[in-house]
Each structure stands twice: as C-alpha cells, then as structure tokens.
Amino acid sequence: MAWIYLVLAGVFEVGFAVALKQSEGLSKLGPSVAFVLLGGASFILLTRAMASIPLGTAYAIWTGIGAVGTVLIGMVWFGDPTSALRLFFLALLLCSLVGLKLVS
Numbered sequence: 801m802a803w804i805y806l807v808l809a810g811v812f813e814v815g816f817a818v819a820l821k822q823s824e825g826l827s828k829l830g831p832s833v834a835f836v837l838l839g840g841a842s843f844i845l846l847t848r849a850m851a852s853i854p855l856g857t858a859y860a861i862w863t864g865i866g867a868v869g870t871v872l873i874g875m876v877w878f879g880d881p882t883s884a885l886r887l888f889f890l891a892l893l894l895c896s897l898v899g900l901k902l903v904s
Contacts, residue, residue, distance in 0.1 A: 809845035810865025
C-alpha cells in the first residue's frame with residue numbers, strides 16, 4: 801500500500817506544480833487553492849509512504865515522478881521544448897526510478 805501512496809503523492813506533486821504555474825504567482829484564486837490542496841494531499845501521501853519505505857528511496861521517487869510528469873505536461877500543454885536528448889534524459893530518469901524500486 802505504501803508504494804501506491806507514493807505514486808499518488810508523485811501524481812499530486814505534478815498537479816500542484818501545474819496549479820502553481822496556472823496561478824500566475826498565486827494571483828489567481830482557483831489555481832492557488834488547487835495548489836494548496838494538491839500540495840497538502842501530496843505531502844500527506846508522502847508521509848504515509850515513508851512509514852514503510854526508506855526515506856531516501858521515497859523522496860527520490862516522489863521527486864522523480866513529479867519531475868518526469870511535470871516535464872511531460874510542460875511539453876504537451878505548455879509548449880516547452882521537446883528534443884531527442886530531452887526525451888532520452890527523461891527516459892534515463894524513469895529507468896533510475898524503476899531501479900530504486902527494484903532494489904528497495
């Protein structure tokens with residue numbers, strides 16, 4: 801169950817990063833509220849996951865899911881640059897996350 805919490809925490813991290821972007825410096829109420837709620841949910845789920853997953857592993861996977869998801873959403877929704885090298889390094893990061901799971 802801890803791994804499910806951790807993956808969900810990473811997904812909520814992506815959500816709060818996107819909400820932060822859309823809040824335009826916390827000046828828009830809706831996205832600002834979404835940022836706070838999604839951030840809170842992410843931290844609660846991360847806390848639950850850390851009850852049985854080692855600290856370093858949990859934190860690295862949480863931030864990795866957030867980083868990969870946020871970069872992909874940036875490319876798809878916000879027009880961030882896409883290149884073969886950028887996708888290669890995202891794949892490398894994803895492989896590292898899977899590796900951490902396998903050795904934990």
